[in-house]
Amino acid sequence: MSLTVIPTALPEVLIIEPKVFGDERGFFMESFNARAFAEATGVHRTFVQDNHSRSARGVLRGLHYQIQNPQGKLLRVTSGEVYDVAVDLRRSSPNFGKWVGVALSEANKRQLWVPEGFAHGFVVTSAFADVLYKTTDYWYPEHERSLLWSDPALGIDWPLSGAPILAQKDQNGSRLKAAETFS
Template identity: 70%
Template sequence: MATNVIATRLPEVKIIEPKVFGDARGYFFESFNARDFANDTGFTGEFVQDNHSRSVKGVLRGLHYQIQHPQGKLVRVVSGEVFDVVVDIRRSSPNFGKWEGVYLSADNKRQLWVPPGFAHGFYVTSESAEFLYKTTDYWYPEFERSLLWSDAALGIEWSLDGQPQVAAKDAAGRPLADAEVFA
């Protein structure tokens, strides 16, 4: 296996560390292999869209999900660092309302598998960060929802350095108690 898979407090969410081959010239690693990914996560579907964002320090994006056409996401950072957060919003799950946070950076090369049924967001801790993610379904803006990133009931321990910069849709996110969630 070319990767190391690390369990999280949310059993379906996985940290994936690629095996990096480096020398004085630089490094190489396989950032995605469908066969290994299926073995590591149990996910056998396909990815249909790749997204790339750049954000400056202090930007918080999320917590996003699609209530219909839910997306699984394989996320990673190729420049800078973020604190990445996932929240289980499946009402039938024993982990409903629980969260996991992981630092992803260009240096650690970690990836995070966020299955459908979870809200996702990140906070930029470096001067800027470039964030890449593969999705298992297309973006449907009419089904996109935002869970309130600062909902006290979630108790997310963001590593904030001052008040974060958020989009209007994220500032207007709904607390978990009032949010549309999965069955």
């Protein structure tokens, strides 16, 4: 399996482009290969859970993280398109509080690696989107936190044409200055 790894403004957050073989019949790609992922990225993780979410246009999910049992996430979109965001929440990092955003879509087949210590979220920019992602730890609702998606201290430039559709926990997310973060 051949992967192209594209760095982002946050060095630990990586865009992964899998090798896609296509012809008039359609396409084939390995969506994940542990050996190829580790060789291409230098990231050696065991994924323990796969998740699948479907959301409509304008739904914004996030910015989520687990303060204990933090999760690394490898995300991809199988239908539609999202604008995917990662925020560095490691106080010891020179990039603490900085974010990066990437378009993930059915068409570009890109994946995004968001390591532990980062908050993650996305907004759906197509009619709907199916997001599949692998995690390095299980979901522990008692440890889940939500960073306020619209915190001016973050200044995330979400591609929105109006107010997003939010879950209650995301409406009530913490601002960066009050959020529980990582050392």
